[in-house]
Each structure stands twice: as structure tokens, then as C-alpha cells.
Ligand SMILES: Nc1ncnc2c1ncn2[C@@H]1O[C@H](COP(=O)(O)OP(=O)(O)OP(=O)(O)O)[C@@H](O)[C@H]1O
């Protein structure tokens with residue numbers, strides 16, 4: 001279970017480039033729940049995920065995972081609880097290392113790493129089975145450098161790596177955005193398979209309205225560093241991509257209104 | 271013949287330096303400039319202890335430990351105090367110059383009248399060749415002591431290489447390897463990258479210190495200047511090794527480092543034999559490294575230029 005309470009993050013505070021990326025986000029995700037995050041570019045989706053993963057410390061607010069306060073934990077320590085897949089297929093794997101080596105690294109996520117052999121025969125056998133279960137035929141290429149694979153294959157393996165040890169929370173940040181439609185489909189199908197099999201608590205950022213509408217059991221929409229819509233339960237079950245698009249449209253109009261109101265204030269008072 | 275054996279021996283000693291550079295520059299992708307200082311520190315520490323009549327093996331290991339500590343300091347300056355990597359290395363290297371003078375008490379410590387690890391080579395020579403001072407190798411002849419020193423250093427280089435290779439097959443070593451490849455990923459998998467890099471520089475400079483300690487004993491003295499240019503020398507060996515093995519696999523890179531170091535030393539010996547002025551050596555080494563660094567990029571760029579029209 002993830003509990004985010006009142007988190008704020010401002011980049012370049014006090015300079016002309018100041019960005020208030022998170023402006024008080026509250027979010028509670030029940031165990032086993034799959035939450036999609038949508039929002040316009042720059043609305044703070046990635047910043048939210050990065051704050052939870054510990055890429056930086058938040059300025060205010062608390063983050064709790066599985067009942068533990070992790071607000072001040074460094075990123076590598078949170079990795080014990082959190083699995084991640086990034087947007088860029090090159091971010092999640094070590095290119096010159098083999099598939100088997102990458103998986104061996106992931107199979108000790110957040111655990112002590114000592115002087116025992118990383119890849120003995122039985123370990124390799126287990127990993128081969130996990131790869132074979134994905135049905136991509138990669139189990140015969142375990143000793144190839146991962147850098148020789150396609151983006152879709154790499155992203156599928158990154159997904160497997162993030163879930164190799166069951167994470168308390170899975171963070172997916174537009175993890176299909178950089179892929180061609182066919183690979184994206186494949187990765188999404190795997191995502192669904194992993195999440196449903198292990199009942200993973202998931203936070204997934206996506207720009208695909210069909211994904212947001214048809215997958216998972218809750219959608220939150222972010223705007224200017226805040227959560228502005230939160231759709232779950234029966235309403236989420238009925239949700240269609242068009243509904244989400246109209247929510248974007250509403251938001252756009254409201255923001256325009258804000259701007260014209262601000263313009264009016266400026267002309268009258270400044 | 272003596273010249274050849276001498277070059278091979280020094281090449282093997284300096285392959286430990288190349289291992290150290292391989293670890294910092296390649297394995298964890300940290301441009302570590304401590305090396306010139308930590309090599310001399312290893313030599314100075316070992317020499318000071320040998321003169322104080324320590325067991326030469328213990329003195330040699332102490333030299334390695336001293337080098338290792340210097341590496342850890344550089345990494346800590348970077349990770350704890352946010353100092354730029356190059357600057358952190360330069361700070362430590364500069365400070366080490368004074369440290370080395372302190373350790374030795376003077377700028378040069380001769381070791382010829384003390385038992386050193388090379389005395390073991392003498393013992394080995396006696397066991398192997400009896401009391402013949404000069405050994406006949408088919409039509410060549412060479413001093414038995416030199417051959418024994420070569421064998422000893424071969425054993426040291428090869429066994430160190432094997433230990434390193436095995437280390438990189440462990441969970442710990444594999445995580446270290448991943449840092450240079452994709453540090454973001456390995457952090458997301460729970461590795462404290464700062465700490466692991468510190469450990470890598472500890473090991474790397476430990477090997478450099480070991481090279482310094484052995485070099486001092488082989489040449490019969492430690493000198494405060496002995497580290498100058500060693501970084502570039504080691505980088506040249508690593509690059510040469512990489513071009514020989516043409517692989518990014520760690521086992522081959524380790525093998526390549528030994529081959530590169532020995533070959534580079536031989537090339538230099540030949541060049542000197544042909545009348546190259548020793549004073550020009552560092553300039554030529556630097557230029558050779560520059561060419562080795564730039565040439566691959568230049569070649570791939572020009573081949574792209576050639577390929578592009580045909581694709582359209
Ligand atoms: N590490 C950072 N340093 C400085 N500014 C940042 C950083 N991360 C995010 N920002 C800024 O915070 C704001 C929110 O960015 P964020 O990446 O969270 O948006 P997003 O919703 O993920 O957008 P997109 O859909 O384009 O991925 C942006 O203005 C961005 O420039």
C-alpha cells in the first residue's frame with residue numbers, strides 16, 4: 001500500500017526558472033490496485049513517480065509504503081520495495097552485459113550482494129524458465145548482450161526484471177511510449193499478465209487514452225502538479241477513452257479561462 | 271635478450287596498473303587521476319617498510335593498501351563532498367606528492383642492500399637453474415635471476431587477473447560492472463552507486479599501488495617521481511588491449527590489459543633501441559593515446575558519411 005500525503009517539490013526554487021512540479025499531492029493506493037496516471041506534458045506525472053522512487057527528496061509531505069515511512073530513504077534503499085520501468089528502453093538494462101547477467105542483477109534487487117557466484121547452473125535454469133514464460137523466444141539468447149536486442153525486447157526484459165522479485169510497488173513511466181505499435185502491444189500484454197498474476201500494486205503513467213481507460217482499476221489525472229480527477233470503482237469500469245479526452249478538453253478551457261482572468265487582472269492592476 | 275626479458279617483466283608488473291585503470295575508467299566509468307600519486311605511494315610505502323626491515327611481502331601488500339586508501343579518498347571527495355571527479359583525483363594526486371616525500375623521508379630510497387620480493391626470484395633461480403648464473407635458452411643466454419623474476423611477475427599478473435575475473439562473476443562484482451554500463455539501472459536495482467564506486471576505486475588503486483611496490487623492488491629503488499605519466503601509460507595499455515581483443519566482455523578485457531601492457535612496453539623498448547630520445551617518450555605516449563581515442567570515432571564518422579548516400 002502506497003500513501004502519499006501533501007508532497008510538494010519545487011525545482012530551481014528562488015530562481016527565474018522556478019518550477020513548481022508537485023503542489024500538494026495526496027494519493028492512497030490500496031494493495032493490489034492498478035492506478036493509471038494521465039495528464040498533459042509537464043503536469044508532474046514523472047515527478048510524482050520519481051518522488052516516490054526517491055530520485056530526489058520532496059520539499060514537504062510524507063511518503064509511506066507498506067506502512068513504512070520512506071520519505072527520507074535514499075533511492076537505492078527504496079529499490080528493495082519498488083520495481084521500475086522507464087520510458088527509454090535503454091534506461092532499464094545494462095547493454096554490454098548479457099540477458100542472463102542483467103536478470104541475475106535484478107534477481108537480487110535490494111538485497112545484499114556478496115561473493116557468491118551470480119550465475120550458477122541452477123540460477124540460470126530458473127531465469128531461463130522465467131524468460132521462456134514470456135513467450136518471446138529470448139530463452140535461447142540468454143548469453144547475448146542485451147544491447148543487441150530491439151527496444152521492445154529490452155523493455156519486456158526490463159519489465160520482467162522489475163518483477164523478478166515481487167515489488168511492493170511497480171512504477172511504470174510511459175514504458176511503451178518509445179516503442180512501435182506492435183511492440184507496445186506486446187509489452188502492455190506482458191504488463192497486464194505480470195500485474196494480474198502477482199497482484200502487483202501499480203502506478204502507470206501513460207499518454208494512451210485506451211490504455212488508461214481499459215486497463216487497471218483507477219485513473220488519476222494530473223494538472224500543474226496536482227491531482228485534478230480521480231476515477232475508480234464503477235465509474236472506472238464504464239470509462240471510455242472519449243470520456244478522458246473530454247476531461248482534457250474541460251481542463252484546457254478552464255486553464256484558458258484562468259489565463260484570460262489573469263490577463264484581465266494584469267491589465268487592470270499592474 | 272636481457273632487454274627483452276626486462277621489458278616483459280616491467281610490462282607484466284604494469285599490467286597490474288592497467289587492471290587498476292580498467293576498473294576505474296571502464297568498469298565504473300570514473301576518470302580517476304589519482305593513479306600517478308597512488309603508484310608512487312605504493313612504491314614509497316613498500317620501500318620505507320623494506321628499509322625498516324619488514325617482510326618484503328607484507329611491505330608490498332602495505333603498499334597496495336596505501337594505494338587503495340588513496341583511491342577511496344578520491345571517490346569520497348567526489349561522492350561525499352560533490353567535488354568534480356577530475357578535480358578530486360588531482361587534489362589527491364597533488365597531496366600524495368608531499369605524502370610520498372614524508373613516507374620516504376627523502377626523494378629517493380635505494381633498496382639494493384635489502385631483501386625484497388626480488389630476492390625470492392634469486393631463490394627461484396637457484397631452484398630452477400642451480401648455481402648457473404647464466405642460463406642457455408637454445409641459442410640465447412640470459413641471467414637466471416632475470417628469468418626467475420619474469421616467471422614470478424607472470425605468476426603475479428596472471429593470478430591477479432584470474433582473481434579479478436572470478437570477482438566479476440560474483441553478485442558483488444557483477445553489480446560493480448553494471449555501474450559503468452548503466453548506473454541509473456543499477457541504482458534502481460538497489461545498489462548504492464557512490465559506495466560501490468568508492469569500493470571500485472579502492473580496489474583499482476590498490477592494484478596500482480601494488481604495481482608501484484613491485485616496480486620499486488624490481489628496479490631497486492623508490493622515487494617520488496616514479497608515478498609521473500603512469501596514468502597515461504596505463505590508459506594506453508588498456509586501449510591497446512581493447513583493440514587487441516575487440517570485445518567488451520570483462521574476461522577478455524582483463525586478458526587484453528595484460529597483453530596491451532606487455533606489448534606497449536615492448537614497443538617502447540624497441541623505439542628506444544632505434545634511437546628514440548627517452549625525454550620524448552611521454553610526449554609520444556600522450557600522442558599515441560590521443561590517436562587511439564580519436565581514431566575510432568573519426569573512422570566511424572567517415573564511414574557513416576560514405577554510407578549515407580547509398581541508403582537514400
Ligand atoms: N529533475 C528535474 N529538474 C528540474 N526540473 C524538472 C525535473 N524533473 C521535472 N522537472 C520539471 O517539472 C515539471 C513537471 O515535469 P514532469 O516530467 O513531471 O512532467 P510529466 O507530466 O511527466 O510530462 P511528460 O508527459 O512530458 O512526461 C516540468 O516543468 C519539468 O521541466
Ligand SMILES: [Mg+2]
Pocket residue numbers: 045046047173
Ligand atoms: Mg514524464
